[in-house]
Amino acid sequence: MRNSSSKFAKKKILIYGFAKSGLATLKFLKKIKSEIYCWDDNSFVRKSIKKKYLLNFKKKLTNDFIDFIVVSPGINIRNCYLKNFLAKNRAKIITDLDIFYNFNKNSQIISVTGTNGKSTTCKLLEAVFKKAGHKTHLVGNIGEPILSLKKLNKKAVIIVEVSSYQLEYTQHFKSNHAVILNISPDHMERHKTMTNYINAKIKILKFQSSKDHSYLNLNNKFTKKIIDNYKKKQFFSKLHKVDKYKVKKIFKKIKNKYLLSQNNLENISFVLKIASNYRIRLNLVLQVLNKFKGLPHRQERLLLNDEIICINDSKATNFESSSQSLKSYQNIFWIVGGLPKKGDKFFLNKLKKNIIKAYIIGKSTIFFKKQLRKRVNLVVVNNLKNAFLKVIKDLKQIKNLNSSTKNKYTILFSPAAASFDQFTNFEDRGKKFKELVYRARSSIY
Numbered sequence: 001m002r003n004s005s006s007k008f009a010k011k012k013i014l015i016y017g018f019a020k021s022g023l024a025t026l027k028f029l030k031k032i033k034s035e036i037y038c039w040d041d042n043s044f045v046r047k048s049i050k051k052k053y054l055l056n057f058k059k060k061l062t063n064d065f066i067d068f069i070v071v072s073p074g075i076n077i078r079n080c081y082l083k084n085f086l087a088k089n090r091a092k093i094i095t096d097l098d099i100f101y102n103f104n105k106n107s108q109i110i111s112v113t114g115t116n117g118k119s120t121t122c123k124l125l126e127a128v129f130k131k132a133g134h135k136t137h138l139v140g141n142i143g144e145p146i147l148s149l150k151k152l153n154k155k156a157v158i159i160v161e162v163s164s165y166q167l168e169y170t171q172h173f174k175s176n177h178a179v180i181l182n183i184s185p186d187h188m189e190r191h192k193t194m195t196n197y198i199n200a201k202i203k204i205l206k207f208q209s210s211k212d213h214s215y216l217n218l219n220n221k222f223t224k225k226i227i228d229n230y231k232k233k234q235f236f237s238k239l240h241k242v243d244k245y246k247v248k249k250i251f252k253k254i255k256n257k258y259l260l261s262q263n264n265l266e267n268i269s270f271v272l273k274i275a276s277n278y279r280i281r282l283n284l285v286l287q288v289l290n291k292f293k294g295l296p297h298r299q300e301r302l303l304l305n306d307e308i309i310c311i312n313d314s315k316a317t318n319f320e321s322s323s324q325s326l327k328s329y330q331n332i333f334w335i336v337g338g339l340p341k342k343g344d345k346f347f348l349n350k351l352k353k354n355i356i357k358a359y360i361i362g363k364s365t366i367f368f369k370k371q372l373r374k375r376v377n378l379v380v381v382n383n384l385k386n387a388f389l390k391v392i393k394d395l396k397q398i399k400n401l402n403s404s405t406k407n408k409y410t411i412l413f414s415p416a417a418a419s420f421d422q423f424t425n426f427e428d429r430g431k432k433f434k435e436l437v438y439r440a441r442s443s444i445y
Helices: 020-031 083-088 096-103 118-131 164-169 194-201 221-228 244-251 262-277 282-291 319-328 365-372 384-401 426-441
Strands: 012-016 035-039 068-071 108-113 136-140 157-161 177-180 213-217 238-242 300-303 308-312 332-336 355-360 378-380 409-413
Touching: 012 020, 020 035, 020 096, 108 118, 118 136, 118 157, 118 262, 118 282, 164 194, 177 262, 194 221, 213 221, 213 262, 238 262, 244 262, 262 282, 262 319, 300 426, 308 426, 319 332, 332 384, 355 365, 355 384, 365 378, 384 409, 384 426, 409 426
Parallel strands: 012 035, 012 068, 108 157, 108 177, 136 157, 177 213, 213 238, 308 409, 332 355, 332 409, 355 378
Antiparallel strands: 300 308
């Protein structure tokens, strides 16, 4: 632990939200002898908070009693139990990222945000830096909370996956290398407008100095606007414009099929640029890329037989993410649906040629029918299991009609929606799809 004279030591701090990051924050603050109070809106979660830390409203909830409020990413300060108190004390709200940075200002930090591709990019970076001999830690949305890190080596590289929810509340957090992969409409139910969403994302750049580096996507219309207004926004870090079309020659050296989808080529472009700035040899990066197995539920390839490949893309919770899979495959039987993101729109004109049929699942069928009708052939199915069985049935009919042809087909499970209408989360949803594929392997044809 460094900088023990931190502004957070021995202060009165409220931790709001007691999931993984909240618990890690409590453990950290105990070490610096802060006076800690905890709260979670969920009564079940509150039972896990020790009585000595549980916030007592009658005695404690006054505007001048708390020095800082550490808000967990899942807390929407405009729609929560303590929203009035938070509104009056907005300036005191911070995140675990701020606390970590205050104690580790000399650490090498690479932070990655964006609407899509964050986790894959972070895992690629972790693999590259480890291969290059760097002590590497991966934290944030993808791994352990950042305050769970212990006994950091001064030369360690800390890779942080950062969401707009975290960035919205951060007050101090700064990274040596800050990445915005892409931006498309997402989380509108929380941020309300694209302006608010973009403003949350660009806070990753706000506290950087001229010694730091920022990386922005030249091929994304929203990040391109940030590039165009970079100086007006008074960002001071060295700007690197990332253009995937300028590294096409390198892409030809990648034999890993998983990484050859359009969105992964975009992710790789950022990895190449960052690795270059750390003087990591290209041959070493290519070794890592060609051995990378990918992450579960992100364009995860599952072979059904010699003619049919199944893609588990359960992590795709908006159309922009699903569109990357739709670009990358042909003869697609597309299983889609769930809880749509507010403001999401489907642009299928250039993609519909790849889609044989769409199978709509979930409780928002009206939304998906409106987005897909007159563009692609579609059918509404109650749930994932029935959709998969319907796909198999349709495939058998096609094969019977075209028995002499040897076309390749893709069963794409890319919901373009959140999972909470029928599943616990996207992982649960993806596991259910994989189970269906495994069962079908022994029975198809």
